[in-house]
Amino acid sequence: MTKPHNQTAWRPHDLLRDQSWVFSLSENARKQLAYSIKKVFDPDRPLFDYSREDFDLGPGLATVVAAAEQAYFGYGLTLVRGLPRKEMTEQEYRLMIWALGLNLGVPRPQGRASQYISEVRATGMNYRSAGGRGYNSNAGLDFHCDGCDLVALACYNKAKRGGQSLISSSVSAWQALLVEYPELAETARHDFYFSRNQEEAPDEAPYYAQPLFDFEDGRLFSKWNRNRVRTAQDILGVPKLSVMQKQCGDVLDLILRRPDLMYTMWLQPGDLQFINNHVILHSRTTFDDYDELNRKRLLFRLWIAPPYSVQLPNSWEKFFNSTDPGTVRGGIRGHNHDFVCKDFELRQAESMGMPAPVHNRFSA
Numbered sequence: 180m181t182k183p184h185n186q187t188a189w190r191p192h193d194l195l196r197d198q199s200w201v202f203s204l205s206e207n208a209r210k211q212l213a214y215s216i217k218k219v220f221d222p223d224r225p226l227f228d229y230s231r232e233d234f235d236l237g238p239g240l241a242t243v244v245a246a247a248e249q250a251y252f253g254y255g256l257t258l259v260r261g262l263p264r265k266e267m268t269e270q271e272y273r274l275m276i277w278a279l280g281l282n283l284g285v286p287r288p289q290g291r292a293s294q295y296i297s298e299v300r301a302t303g304m305n306y307r308s309a310g311g312r313g314y315n316s317n318a319g320l321d322f323h324c325d326g327c328d329l330v331a332l333a334c335y336n337k338a339k340r341g342g343q344s345l346i347s348s349s350v351s352a353w354q355a356l357l358v359e360y361p362e363l364a365e366t367a368r369h370d371f372y373f374s375r376n377q378e379e380a381p382d383e384a385p386y387y388a389q390p391l392f393d394f395e396d397g398r399l400f401s402k403w404n405r406n407r408v409r410t411a412q413d414i415l416g417v418p419k420l421s422v423m424q425k426q427c428g429d430v431l432d433l434i435l436r437r438p439d440l441m442y443t444m445w446l447q448p449g450d451l452q453f454i455n456n457h458v459i460l461h462s463r464t465t466f467d468d469y470d471e472l473n474r475k476r477l478l479f480r481l482w483i484a485p486p487y488s489v490q491l492p493n494s495w496e497k498f499f500n501s502t503d504p505g506t507v508r509g510g511i512r513g514h515n516h517d518f519v520c521k522d523f524e525l526r527q528a529e530s531m532g533m534p535a536p537v538h539n540r541f542s543a
């Protein structure tokens with residue numbers, strides 16, 4: 180892997196011309212991966228009980244590890260095609276994503292239930308409600324970033340119709356905003372208030388503030404989620420959005436969807452997508468499911484704190500809990516982040532050569 184290079188300000192034609200962000204697994208790698216998972220899979224064994232050493236993932240592992248790191252330092256986006264799918268049950272596939280994740284960093288909790296792997300499927304959740312989350316709805320989503328450094332999304336089933344993945348470089352969006360709307364760019368450099376959508380841990384406030392764009396070590400970092408800015412407006416103590424802030428959000432959303440900035444892609448069963456949330460904003464179109472339960476759209480999502488993460492701006496501290504490079508940071512601890520979770524994170528951090536997580540320094 181070459182060291183950090185700035186490919187972050189891409190446009191769709193860059194991704195079409197240069198396919199270096201697309202990886203694929205050989206038949207042999209696919210077979211070994213499937214075999215190693217089936218060999219160890221135990222439906223009664225919790226994910227936390229597995230460790231990296233339990234799996235002999237074969238040559239596919241190096242490809243996935245390289246793809247994750249390239250997503251972090253390259254375009255902010257990579258795709259691995261050809262994960263074993265046909266021969267895997269849902270639960271085996273889930274374990275495979277977990278096993279791969281244990282080699283990429285420290286998985287982060289992702290919501291109210293403090294889950295470390297999310298099943299992205301429509302369960303009737305109202306995305307627009309005060310506690311709504313997109314991953315359990317079939318709604319088209321606002322452009323947003325997920326709450327971690329690196330997100331891995333593995334497709335098991337695609338929808339009957341829709342569910343297209345929409346991706347924009349937030350660095351390119353920032354450049355457009357700065358050139359075309361300098362006053363709004365200035366607004367975006369100051370605090371916006373985001374709701375935690377009722378997922379806050381006991382020691383967290385129901386909202387937090389940070390700018391939409393900030394810089395550190397010459398890198399640009401972005402943060403945007405219209406839905407959470409909107410729901411924050413109903414929380415006591417959150418200042419009302421100014422006219423400039425409203426305009427800023429509206430213009431940013433229009434920029435992100437411009438055809439010369441937005442890249443559209445379909446995730447196929449067996450595809451694994453990596454996104455660096457600091458330089459990419461993403462979305463998804465609404466979808467219709469098949470009637471049969473076993474054909475409904477299903478993706479498995481991991482949030483990862485990788486050992487090679489870079490220094491974050493100070494303004495990212497509130498949400499990420501740590502801005503130091505290579506630390507266990509980000510995620511949504513939620514309501515059930517107990518000693519079992521903390522013990523797992525500590526063990527996994529040690530295994531990856533990363534410092535103990537901040538919340539583990541004082542209490543186990």
Ligand SMILES: [Fe+2]
Binds near residue numbers: 323324325461
């Ligand atoms: Fe997302």
